[in-house]
Structure formats: structure tokens, C-alpha cells
Amino acid sequence: xxxxxxxxxxxxxxxxxxxxxxxIEGVRKIKELSRQLRTFFNYKAELIRYRFRSNILPVKNxxxxxxxxxxxxxxxxxxxxxxxxxxxxxxxxxxxxxxxSLYSNNNITLIKELSVITEKLSILIHxxxxxxxxxxxRFIKFIVKxxxxxxxxxxxxxxxxxxxxxxxxxxxxxxxxxxxxxxVKTQGVKNRKSxxxxxxxxxx
Numbered sequence: 721x722x723x724x725x726x727x728x729x730x731x732x733x734x735x736x737x738x739x740x741x742x743x744i745e746g747v748r749k750i751k752e753l754s755r756q757l758r759t760f761f762n763y764k765a766e767l768i769r770y771r772f773r774s775n776i777l778p779v780k781n782x783x784x785x786x787x788x789x790x791x792x793x794x795x796x797x798x799x800x801x802x803x804x805x806x807x808x809x810x811x812x813x814x815x816x817x818x819x820x821s822l823y824s825n826n827n828i829t830l831i832k833e834l835s836v837i838t839e840k841l842s843i844l845i846h847x848x849x850x851x852x853x854x855x856x857x858r859f860i861k862f863i864v865k866x867x868x869x870x871x872x873x874x875x876x877x878x879x880x881x882x883x884x885x886x887x888x889x890x891x892x893x894x895x896x897x898x899x900x901x902x903x904v905k906t907q908g909v910k911n912r913k914s915x916x917x918x919x920x921x922x923x924x
Contacts, residue, residue: 756842758849759845760867760892762846762849762850763895766852767854767902769852769854770854773855787853794841794844794845794866797841800837801837801870804833805869805873808830808834822834838874838877842870845863848863857899858903861896861899861900861903864892864895864899865892865896867888867892869922871885871888871889872889875889
């Protein structure tokens, strides 16, 4: 005698559930990609404000406690990010090869760690983009360099959106070059220190 367990869901109900899930995920992803695009344009706007600012005095110190706390947080997360990337780039591999090897070796732990840290940094970068930080051009330069690394990672982590992330990476690269020229013009050679900044430890 064949025992039959009745399925509580009909085929149409399954379709309805999955369609609703895909719709929710689709909307969430569109919002996320839109936010990342808005972040780039916010930094582009801050660069324009810096270029045409009326105050040519040296950049003021970080006196706002909230700003300073957020700055410390993003720098701390960047240290973690750099350490993780160095752990992935083993045996002379490029970063792209290292990330691909995580998938081929089914290294779920490192994939998840990399995904989590890049998302946290993306959110922090966006938070700063919503503030008026054009008076801190070197900090903007650090963030722009960090963003390039983040989108290099994302285009390899999320193959279905690789073209989008590649375009963002290229746009931040152009923004960095534009900012570098402005810094030389406005702050002079004397401020181009030989000290190794955190941004110089990034892997691009």
C-alpha cells in the first residue's frame, strides 16, 4: 500500500511564493545598487565643492566628535579589510585569482567574511558621502581609494553585477586622479608626505 502525504501547497502557490520572494529580492538589490551609484555622485559633488570653495585656508582639523568617531570606525574596518585581502592573496596570486579560488575551494567562511566586511565598508562610505566633507580632501582621497578596492572585490564576488561594479571602480579611479591634481595645485608639494598612509596599504 502506497502512503501518500498530501502537499499543503499547490503548484500555483509555490509559484506565487517564489515570485514574491524574487520580487522582494529584486527590489532590495535595485535599492542597494542605486545607493552605491548615489554614493559616487555624492563624492563627485564634494569634489566640485572643494574645487570651487571660497576658503583657501589650510584644511581644518577633525574637531567634530561624531565625524572623528566615524572616521576611526572606517579606518579600523579598513585595517580588517586589508588583512583579509592579504590572507586571500596567497602564493603570488592576484586578488581576482584569490577570490576565484575561494569559490573553487568552496571556502564559505572566507567568502562570507569578505562579503560582510565589504558591505559594512560600503555603508560607512555612503554615510560619509551624505555629509559635507569637502574640507577634508585627503580623507576623501582615502575613501575614493578604498572604494576602488571594494568594487574590485565586489565585481569578483558577484559575477551577475560585475559590469556595474567594474564601471564604479573605473569611475572612482578617475575621481582619484582628478582629486590628486587638485591637491597638488591647492596644497603644494610640501604636503605630499613620504609617510605611508593607510590608503597606500590598499592593494590597487
